[in-house]
Amino acid sequence: MTPEDAPWWTRAVVYQVYPRSFQDSDGDGIGDLGGILQRLDHLSDLGIDVLWVSPVYPSPQADNGYDISDYRGIDPLFGTLEQLDELIAELHRRGMRLVMDLVVNHTSDEHPWFVESRSSRTSPKRDWYWWRPPRHGMAGGDPGAEPTNWQSFFSGPTWEYDEASGEYYLHLFDRKQPDLNWENPEVRHAVYEMMRWWLDRGVDGFRMDVINMISKDVAPDGHLHDGPPLPGSSLGDGTAHFLCGPRIHEFLQEMHREVLAGRGGADGAAAFLTVGEMPGVTVEEAVLFTDPARAEVDMVFQFEHVGLDHGSSKWDVHPLKMRDLKASFGRWQAGLAEVGWNSLYWDNHDQPRAVSRFGDDSPEFRRDSATCLATLLHLHRGTPYLYQGQEIGMANYPFASLEDFSDVESLNHYVHAVSAGEDAAHVLAALRRMSRDNARTPVQWDASPSAGFTTGTPWLPVNPDHVRWNAESQRKDPTSVLAHYRRLIALRHDEPVVALGDFAMLLPEHDDVYAFTRSLEDDVLLVVCNVSRHPYRLADLLPQALHAELVLGNLPAPDPQVLAPWEARVLRPR
Ligand code: ISL
Secondary structure (H helix, E strand, O other): OOOOOOOHHHOOOEEEEOHHHOOOOOOOOOOOHHHHHHOHHHHHHHOOOEEEEOOOOOOOOOOOOOOOOOOOOOOOOOOOHHHHHHHHHHHHHOOOEEEEEEOOOEOOOOOHHHHHHHHOOOOOOHHHEOEEOOOOOOOOOOOOOOOOOEEOOOOOEOEEEEOOOOEEEEOOOOOOOOEEOOOOHHHHHHHHHHHHHHHHHOOOEEEEOOHHHOOOOEOOOOOEOOOOEOOOOOOEOOHHHOOOOOOHHHHHHHHHHHHHOOOEOOOOOEOOEEEEEOOOOOHHHHHHHHOHHHOOOOEEEOOOHHHOOEOOOOOOEOOOOHHHHHHHHHHHHHHOOOOOOEEEOOOOOOOOOHHHHOOOOOOOOHHHHHHHHHHHHHOOOOEEEEEOOHHHOOOOOOOOOHHHOOOHHHHHHHHHHHHOOOOHHHHHHHHHHHOHHHHOOOOOOOOOOOOOOOOOOOOOOOOHHHHOOOHHHHHOOOOOHHHHHHHHHHHHHHOHHHHHOEEEEEOOOOOOEEEEEEEEOOEEEEEEEEOOOOOEEHHHHOHHHOOOEEEEEOOOOOEOOEEOOOOEEEEEOO
């Protein structure tokens, strides 16, 4: 790839909005499209290129909109279709693009498709979902009668028994999120038609929710297979039977052909951005998904780095070892160097806040570690994704008790773990660190009681630290996290080497210093990040850093000889 023929999204930075927590415009305590429209200056001042909006479609909100009951509308909670059109127009006027969340592994159980499918065993839409009889010789609803032993991502079995028709339906997530049957071509074509409808409206691409789960490994006779038993559970791990299943590439190629092919931009290049969210995807598979010649998706969200602190599950939290992170990121950089493309992220609406998780959110190091992690990530090769609030260093919430949590994943986990005999205090401690609610507290716009998020009562409490950590105070401060993100984004826009340069890891075995080079033709950048509280003498580690030009650093007055705790430098060796 050269700067001349590289797709536009190699130079782009994407900003994710989780609408219910971004900005409320009508005082009901829940963010909405009107709120996003009010905050467009914040986004254009940051310099972002693309806005990805988490689901705003009509939904019973069992999983905050990832349970969709109508693919072609806007939930009144969030506003109207006219406001969505206005958002598209306003973004385009400012030179930004809009990417919609596409959730088509499952619908809501209240989607008309599922309502019809559920209505009888002979419904014409019965086969649009995964219906199966109870396990042979067992009665529906009995423990263990589920068609497979798979454990849901949100705890418990992946099957829900429907008394009325005497069969189970599959839901990899909540019971209110039945899985669509992609084996059925009618389902696929209904999805493609809906996608074309959104593109015709002017949207610029899709972030595809758990898209590597749409192909299930199903035997010709319709049988689905059990997975290996999970320790201490009657359930099993079914992932081998639905992650990157046998027809996944075929489905994505068909989708590309039916929806995106031929819709070039003005210059003939693809105007769109597609990113597939793919838990469990390997580098080898990612190469296939993102090889432009195969026409599947532009990039994938992989999960390796956000799993490095997991033990037997995400709730079994271990400290991150920097060497593991280097090995993982290094492998993804190398694996997609020749073919394909990386997406880069720390935070999103499913992950606890990175500054609390991988950085150091103590008052002393919060600013420095937030800007250090930002520099580290944005200087990798790939398209960086920035999650709302990350740009001001938002941290995890100080949850006191179970009542403070709202997320279906957290609440289900608590109920299942405690009823399985785990110590309640221990379960709560894990929720505090890993709950998705950490990412979902309202954006901290200012120091006022509701942080400028709402005039009403926020649906999740505002983090009390907003008095100190908010966008308004950082806007005026050239040393703020916000100002640093602005510089990082501008750097990617200005310097082809940041977008396209080859990546080479340095000091792979070092526990505290993360260093690498990026090079494009004659241009070389050296990136050095101290991801610890200990200072390091550069002469001992990377003497070439001593006389280099400082392109961008995260500390106001760096000592030329010493890399301070959580210091990051982007250097150009002379
Ligand atoms: O959040 C997770 C970590 O425990 C994952 O299991 C997560 O559910 C997975 O990454 C898939 O996420 C996506 O699909 C889910 C939805 O709840 C998430 O918000 C979404 O990002 C089901 O639609």
